[in-house]
Amino acid sequence: MKRADDGSGESLELLLDTICNMFGTIIFVALIAALLALTSSRTVHHSSEDVVASERDRVMTRLRTTADELDLELAKYPAAPDVDVDADAVERTTRALGEIKRRRDLIKQYSSALEISRTNLDLMSEQVGPLREEIERIDAALKTAESASSRKMRTxxxxxxxxxxxxxxxxxxxxxxxxxxxxxxxxxxxxxxxxxxxxxxxxxxxxxxxxxxxxxxxxxxxxxxxxxxxxxxxxxxxxxxxxxxxxxxxxxxxxxxxxxxxxxxxxxxxxxxxxxxxxxxxxxxxxxxxxxxxxxxxxxxxxxxxxxx
Incomplete structure (x- = not known):
């Protein structure tokens, strides 16, 4: 098998097609052999097993040969070049990670503040009753004072x-x-x-x-x-x-x-x-x-x- 100078990708695809066809043929032959072995009589049972074993060995040999050819073909292709890490990309990633950390810290602060607010609300709800009573008492005192001050000032x-x-x-x-x-x-x-x-x-x-x-x-x-x-x-x-x-x-x-x-x-x-x-x-x-x-x-x-x- 020879690879064209200007069509390395196409040659690889042809090689893969050949391998796939070969695997298909092998599987088909194996199925036929299995069916023949199942349908044969007891008198030819041992000979059928020998045939299947022989065919299996032959197929395995062909698979090894094809695998070796595929390794040789893949070795002809150069390895993928190393990707250069862009300095700007590194900086952007660093900034992104820093922003993520900052937002996580903010979330923790907000959660802490929310918990404190809930505690304060609970304390305030406990104080509402006494405050309401105190306000009512002050209102009553103010009404009394207003009543007294609104009287006509006479001797x-x-x-x-x-x-x-x-x-x-x-x-x-x-x-x-x-x-x-x-x-x-x-x-x-x-x-x-x-x-x-x-x-x-x-x-x-x-x-x-x-x-x-x-x-x-x-x-x-x-x-x-x-x-x-x-x-x-x-x-x-x-x-x-x-x-x-x-x-x-x-x-x-x-x-x-x-x-x-x-x-x-x-x-x-x-x-x-x-x-x-x-x-x-x-x-x-x-x-x-x-x-x-x-x-x-x-x-x-x-x-x-x-x-x-």
């Missing part, structure tokens, strides 16, 4: 002339409403001696001076407090939940009535709590210190204005 005299004064004595950290206006008398003078039997000893209450006519108002009241029976001022929440306190406020009208506090020296500190609850309920109030000895409370009214004695 005590102007306020008392415009509203009915409901007197509460603050003594031993207890509240003693001296009157009960559940059933309000239409006569404002008679209302001043509608004693609250729950908090005062009605049988020991009197009005030694009681002038109430067109010429003016001049009333003196002497009221015996029922010691220990007053509404306790333990805390704002307890006061707000106290049935006697809420029932007392229910008998009053913020648009018509003003609460006048007479505060004994032993109850100055606790008075602030009562004041906040009164403001929360929407009432105006005034406050005066009461330094006389209790439980006997004495006051006088001149032209609708109360004065402690």
């Amino acid at each position: 005590p005299l102007e306020r008392e002339l415009g509203l009915n004064i409901f007197v509460i004595v603050v003594w031993q950290d207890r509240l003693y409403p001296v009157c009960d206006w559940t059933t309000r008398n239409h006569d404002p003078c008679e209302r001043l001696r509608q004693w609250s039997a729950r908090f005062v000893v009605a049988s020991q209450c009197s009005t030694p001076r009681f002038q109430c006519d067109m010429s003016g108002l001049d009333i003196e009241r002497r009221i015996m407090l029922r010691e220990g029976a007053g509404i306790p001022m333990e805390s704002a929440g307890a006061l707000r939940a106290n049935g006697d306190f809420t029932a007392m406020l229910a008998t009053l009208d913020p648009t018509k009535d003003l609460i006048g506090f007479m505060v004994a020296p032993d109850s100055f500190d606790s008075f602030a709590m009562v004041k906040e609850e009164v403001l929360r309920a929407g009432f105006n109030y005034n406050v005066e210190p009461y330094e006389a000895r209790l439980p006997l409370y004495i006051d006088s009214w001149v032209q609708g204005i109360s004065r402690a004695q």
